[in-house]
Amino acid sequence: MTAKTLFHKIWERHVVTQQPNSPAVLYVDLHLVHEVTSPQAFSGLRNRNLKVRQPSKTVATIDHGVPTRSEDGSKIGRLAFADEMSVRQIRQLEANCDEFGIPLYGMQSENQGIVHVIGPELGLTQPGMTIVCGDSHTATHGAFGALAFGIGSSEVEHVLATQCLLQWQPKTCAVNIEGELSPGVTAKDVILALIRKIGVGGGVGYVFEYRGPAVQAMTMEERMTLCNMTIEAGARAGLVAPDQKTFDYLAGRVFAPKGEEWERSLARWKELVTDEGAVFDHEVTLEVSDLEPVVTFGINPGMSIPVNGKLPDPNTVGDEAQKGGLQKALDYMGLTAGQQLLGHPVDVVFIGSCTNGRISDLRLAATLLKGRKIAPQMRVLVVPGSYSVKRQAEAEGLDQIFKEAGAEWREPGCSMCIAMNGDQLEPGQYAVSTSNRNFEGRQGKGGRTFLASPLTAAATALTGKITDPRTLMQP
Amino acid sequence: MNKFTLLKSRAVLLPLDHVDTDQIIPARFLKVTDKTGLGEKLFSDWRYLPDGSPKPDFVLNKPESRGAAILVAGDNFGCGSSREHAPWALTGFGFRAIISTSFADIFRNNALKNGLLPVVVSPDYYHSLLRRLENEPQSELEIDLGTQTLKVAGEPVAYFPIDDFSKTCLLNGVDELGYLLGLEEQISAYEKSQMAV
Numbered sequence: 151m152t153a154k155t156l157f158h159k160i161w162e163r164h165v166v167t168q169q170p171n172s173p174a175v176l177y178v179d180l181h182l183v184h185e186v187t188s189p190q191a192f193s194g195l196r197n198r199n200l201k202v203r204q205p206s207k208t209v210a211t212i213d214h215g216v217p218t219r220s221e222d223g224s225k226i227g228r229l230a231f232a233d234e235m236s237v238r239q240i241r242q243l244e245a246n247c248d249e250f251g252i253p254l255y256g257m258q259s260e261n262q263g264i265v266h267v268i269g270p271e272l273g274l275t276q277p278g279m280t281i282v283c284g285d286s287h288t289a290t291h292g293a294f295g296a297l298a299f300g301i302g303s304s305e306v307e308h309v310l311a312t313q314c315l316l317q318w319q320p321k322t323c324a325v326n327i328e329g330e331l332s333p334g335v336t337a338k339d340v341i342l343a344l345i346r347k348i349g350v351g352g353g354v355g356y357v358f359e360y361r362g363p364a365v366q367a368m369t370m371e372e373r374m375t376l377c378n379m380t381i382e383a384g385a386r387a388g389l390v391a392p393d394q395k396t397f398d399y400l401a402g403r404v405f406a407p408k409g410e411e412w413e414r415s416l417a418r419w420k421e422l423v424t425d426e427g428a429v430f431d432h433e434v435t436l437e438v439s440d441l442e443p444v445v446t447f448g449i450n451p452g453m454s455i456p457v458n459g460k461l462p463d464p465n466t467v468g469d470e471a472q473k474g475g476l477q478k479a480l481d482y483m484g485l486t487a488g489q490q491l492l493g494h495p496v497d498v499v500f501i502g503s504c505t506n507g508r509i510s511d512l513r514l515a516a517t518l519l520k521g522r523k524i525a526p527q528m529r530v531l532v533v534p535g536s537y538s539v540k541r542q543a544e545a546e547g548l549d550q551i552f553k554e555a556g557a558e559w560r561e562p563g564c565s566m567c568i569a570m571n572g573d574q575l576e577p578g579q580y581a582v583s584t585s586n587r588n589f590e591g592r593q594g595k596g597g598r599t600f601l602a603s604p605l606t607a608a609a610t611a612l613t614g615k616i617t618d619p620r621t622l623m624q625p
Numbered sequence: 626m627n628k629f630t631l632l633k634s635r636a637v638l639l640p641l642d643h644v645d646t647d648q649i650i651p652a653r654f655l656k657v658t659d660k661t662g663l664g665e666k667l668f669s670d671w672r673y674l675p676d677g678s679p680k681p682d683f684v685l686n687k688p689e690s691r692g693a694a695i696l697v698a699g700d701n702f703g704c705g706s707s708r709e710h711a712p713w714a715l716t717g718f719g720f721r722a723i724i725s726t727s728f729a730d731i732f733r734n735n736a737l738k739n740g741l742l743p744v745v746v747s748p749d750y751y752h753s754l755l756r757r758l759e760n761e762p763q764s765e766l767e768i769d770l771g772t773q774t775l776k777v778a779g780e781p782v783a784y785f786p787i788d789d790f791s792k793t794c795l796l797n798g799v800d801e802l803g804y805l806l807g808l809e810e811q812i813s814a815y816e817k818s819q820m821a822v
């Protein structure tokens with residue numbers, strides 16, 4: 151038998167058929183749906199008089215547009231929506247799920263949360279699956295050895311109607327993460343460093359498999375952070391081969407297999423590794439032993455420097471387009487070539503999103519915020535990725551740590567990651583954000599985003615300026 | 626879906642790399658539940674002043690951009706989110722084709738499903754096309770999907786790649802869902818085979 155990569159094993163098992171000169175028809179095991187990219191797909195079904203083929207393989211949640219300010223800090227209860235259109239969009243998803251028989255973790259549900267946070271948390275995300283969602287950060291689920299990627303609304307309609315997608319087979323790239331992370335350096339820093347190395351278009355056409363000692367050492371939540379931002383390098387999906395950590399994480403979760411079924415699944419999941427001698431189309435290696443915390447300075451996630459570094463000079467980089475791109479970024483961000491980011495004033499800190507809104511992220515932030523106060527004038531939002539994360543954080547007293555430090559403790563949702571729900575930057579404001587995109591205006595029109603880890607974000611919250619978290623950590 | 630066969634038009638130049646979907650259509654306009662009206666919001670933050678009036682120096686607001694159906698843009702166009710609102714906004718404005726040196730995967734898929742043709746050219750061709758159009762902005766480009774060629778007076782003919790399946794869909798204005806629905810038997814057989822595992 152020929153040696154196969156993990157990707158090939160999953161792919162081959164899901165090809166329903168492939169006609170000559172046509173893309174493969176790929177079967178989808180789990181389809182996640184949210185309010186923003188689905189309404190047109192449901193309308194399409196209605197126009198053609200179609201049903202949802204497999205409502206039981208479809209799960210919906212409401213996350214992008216929900217308000218995250220609670221009326222009463224402890225209970226499920228939300229303040230006003232940003233606007234009527236958000237309300238309409240959310241009502242429409244509720245009506246669509248009702249009409250087509252799709253389970254919905256809606257605003258009243260105790261399991262509501264960001265789609266990429268609740269999938270793993272409920273045990274819906276399992277090794278070897280194909281998972282799609284009308285959302286590019288679907289790559290997150292690859293942390294479990296599932297082939298997971300984002301699709302557009304037309305494709306959402308295709309999957310709703312046929313449980314299948316037309317896909318050309320992507321190429322494979324092994325991403326070897328070598329070495330051991332030092333204290334204060336996180337999975338977020340690793341993925342930012344990787345995107346800097348290969349560029350925001352460096353992964354186009356590929357599925358990544360993250361391997362090597364640093365990946366093996368990561369917890370499941372860290373692996374999710376790593377896979378989450380795969381799309382920011384342009385790659386469709388990122389995979390980590392499942393191992394004992396994956397199985398331990400899944401055991402006992404609501405939708406994880408039970409009893410004999412668990413044993414059978416486990417046997418299958420253990421086969422999900424790249425065989426010795428399997429060939430990748432491409433290979434990249436990142437050594438992380440000397441990695442420092444990373445902060446972005448520009449307008450795409452590839453524009454970053456070590457927290458203690460200096461900004462690059464457009465006059466010393468590549469071709470005209472790169473010079474122009476870098477200068478445009480510095481202009482938008484109000485920064486100068488050669489300057490340090492360390493000590494740069496910041497107005498808002500946002501801790502949350504599908505990249506860093508899980509319990510381990512909140513715990514990390516809390517280690518620095520505990521017993522301290524955030525800087526005066528500073529606005530700090532801590533937004534848990536789901537109700538389950540929120541409950542866990544409250545059980546551990548993290549909410550108290552955040553509130554006593556002066557931060558706002560919010561209800562779950564995407565919040566200021568995408569600024570659709572009223573949580574947003576004012577024009578010109580600077581934010582350090584644990585989310586995944588620093589595109590112009592992403593966190594509010596005219597807002598300026600520095601992406602960083604939860605540790606760097608918390609350190610910055612305390613000082614009011616970009617800070618190396620290692621200087622505030624207990625030895 | 627509209628058929629795409631031959632397109633003759635002037636082009637709008639946006640020679641920036643990594644134009645992301647948040648610029649093409651900012652997230653605050655994603656609250657719609659249909660596909661209409663997004664053309665007016667295309668590149669909104671680059672195109673309008675805070676008071677809502679057009680920024681005179683932004684390329685889409687220049688008189689010569691009016692009626693142009695081709696956008697020429699830098700590398701990795703459409704990176705970022707999976708929002709199909711991006712091609713809806715581009716087609717809503719009137720674009721039918723985009724010329725670049727590369728496209729982000731999801732954007733490319735979304736564009737093809739909306740009769741918006743992604744035309745990939747070599748970096749050399751891209752740069753000489755840019756220079757030509759900067760000097761002769763009134764030049765008409767001709768994109769022939771059947772022969773997969775791009776022509777503009779004074780430049781050599783460029784061939785662009787596209788897979789046969791997408792090409793056939795575009796030429797005939799067929800959408801992929803019809804094709805998938807036609808495979809009902811195979812899909813059912815696959816589902817049965819999986820239940821047995």
Ligand code: SF4
Nearest residue numbers: 287503504564567568
């Ligand atoms: S948290 Fe941000 S990136 Fe993640 S799904 Fe929500 S909007 Fe998208």
